Amino acid sequence: MDHSTIAPWASPFAQKRLVALEKLHAESSASQVAASVGQAQSDYHVRVNDGIMLYAGSNVLSPTVAALHDPALSTRPALGWPGEKVQTAVQEIEHLEVMTARQVARSLNGKFAEVRFLTATMANLAAYIAFTAPGDTIAVLSPEAGGHASHQQILGTAGIRGLTVQHLPYSPRNFDIDVGAIHAFVHRVRPRLIVVGGSVTLFPHNLGPIREAADEVGAVLLYDASHTAGLIAAGHYQDPLDEGAHVVTFSTYKTYGGPAGGAAVTDSAEFAERLSEAAYPILLSNYDPARLGPLAVAAREAIDQSPGWATTTIDYARELAVQLDSLGLVVVGRHLGYTQSHQVVIDASLLGGGVAAVQRLERDGIYCGACRLPWQRRDTLPDGVRLGTQEFVRRGAGLDTVADLAKLIHRSLIATPGESLSADSIELRRRVTTDIWGRHVDVPVLEDGSSV
Known part of the structure; x- marks a missing residue:
């Protein structure tokens, strides 16, 4: 088998795809590269407009957010605080920094926000720099419990x-920390930082007992709201800072609906200063000011x-879970009402596992992701299918589409x-032609009636 020239160390599965792509892309001029880039971008929009996007970690931007992206700002360094910038001619970027920090802090009901992180992973690393030293212990959720x-x-x-890293005691039945074991655990482990929240977030955390345990050993409690920040800002999920978290980190897209990036919010001026110093000068030299306005x-x-979307997003997720369960799929969290967020998780262990199930759905034009389940062994592949409703709702899907979507997912997962x-997915997608802002989206169709 031929090997990739750009990643010869990649897995056999990746090698096959990489080699095929490298054979296609031997462009030798800027104009050829531009043409290929334009084609790839065009094909992406066709795929998204033609399919059903249920990936829990993506979203679509509002018209205002999209229109305010100015790429000219991206190449303008603006280091330091307003009033003491290293560079000149960045006064307008100072306006954007102040506006963005204030609005992001307000959205999570905090006083201070650091908004320069390029990812939520970078925001989490900043928290490790700010609140721990090498050799310290932190307590986090395991990957099976949804930890990122x-x-x-x-x-x-x-x-x-x-x-x-020590994994927090977890109750698979409650989909939350085992509060009966948390106090003994923190006194035994003595973590400097406790991290909750993560990738699979069906239900809020019971933060009170966790904060009490953190205070007993002098630990900082960090809440990773990467998936739920938009729901929190809308007032439709728990308020982590009010309920006990010292710091909230999050992705600025996903449910938040902004450009790609990360942020951290806190009520503590001391913690905010530490996070700021971790951002610059430790982790960042330049960053992307074009993100700020959007x-x-x-x-x-x-x-x-x-227009509102948060209520519908959660209602859609709950109803989708009910419908999937009624069709015979194993939807986790049934005894707790399935979900209180934008996520729905299917146990696909009897369907060949989460990875295979996600691949079947993708072939039928339904895009989602695999996830681990709390009761899995750590040496096994993901058994869960994680669905997110936020993007489909913002693209205009109403509750009148839930039953048909559930039937389509069920048929795809049990299909021979x-x-x-894929034709059925396209048909359902064609029913969702106007997004929540009133923008009409035409689904590209060939003369024979098939999808592009």
């Missing part, structure tokens, strides 16, 4: 800081909910090999 890779020691960001607007839109349901 940036929380982990092995192949994770915490390991880069030289931290020892992010400020996205923060305010998440608060104002005009070789059976394609």
Whole structure:
């Protein structure tokens, strides 16, 4: 088998795809590269407009947020605080920094916000720098309990800081920390930082007992709201800072609806200063000021909910879970009402596992992701399918589409090999042609009636 020239170390599965792509892309001029880039971008929009996007970690921007992105700002360094910038001619960027910090802090009901992080993983690393030293212990959720890779020691960001990671006691039945065991655990482990929140977030955390335990050993409690920040800003999920978290980190897209990036919010001036110093000069030299204006607007839109999407997003997730369960799929969290967020998780262990299930759905034009389940062994592949409703709702899907979507997902997961349901996905997608801002989206169709 041929090997990739750009990643010869990649897995056999990646090698096959990489080699095919490298054979296609041997462009030898700027005009050829531009043409290929334009084609790839065009094909992406066709795929998204033609399919059903249920990935829990993506979203679509509002018209205002998208229109305010100015790439000219991206190449303008603006280091330091307003009034003492290293560079000149950046006064307008100072306006954007102040507006964005204030709006992002307000959206999470905090006093201080650091908004320069390029990812939430970078925001988490900043927290490790701010609140721990190499060799310290932190306590986080395991991957099976929904903990993100940036929380982990092995192949994770915490390991880069030289931290020892201990996994918090967890109750799979409650989908939350085992509050009966948390006090004994923290006194035994003595963590400097406790991290909750993460990738699979069906239900709020019971933060009170966790904060009490953190205070007993002098630990900082960090809440990673990467998936739920937009719901929090809208007032439709728990308020982490009010309920006991010292710091909230999050992705600025996903449910938040802003440009890609990360942020951290806190009520503590001391903690905010530490996070700021971790951002610059430790982790960042330059950053992308073009993110700021769109992010400020996205923060305010998440608060104002005009047009509203958060209520429908959660209602859609709950109803989708009910419908999937009624069709015979194993939807986790049934005894707790399935979900209180934008996420729905299917146990696909009897369907060949989460990875295979996600691949079947993708072939039928339904895009989602695999996840681990709390009762899995750590040496096994993900058994869960994680669905997110936020993007489909913002693209205009109403509750009148839930039953048909559930039937389509069910049929896709139990379909016989070789059976394609992509035409049915396109048909359902064609019913969602106007997004929540009133923008009409035409689904590209060939003369024979098939999808592009």
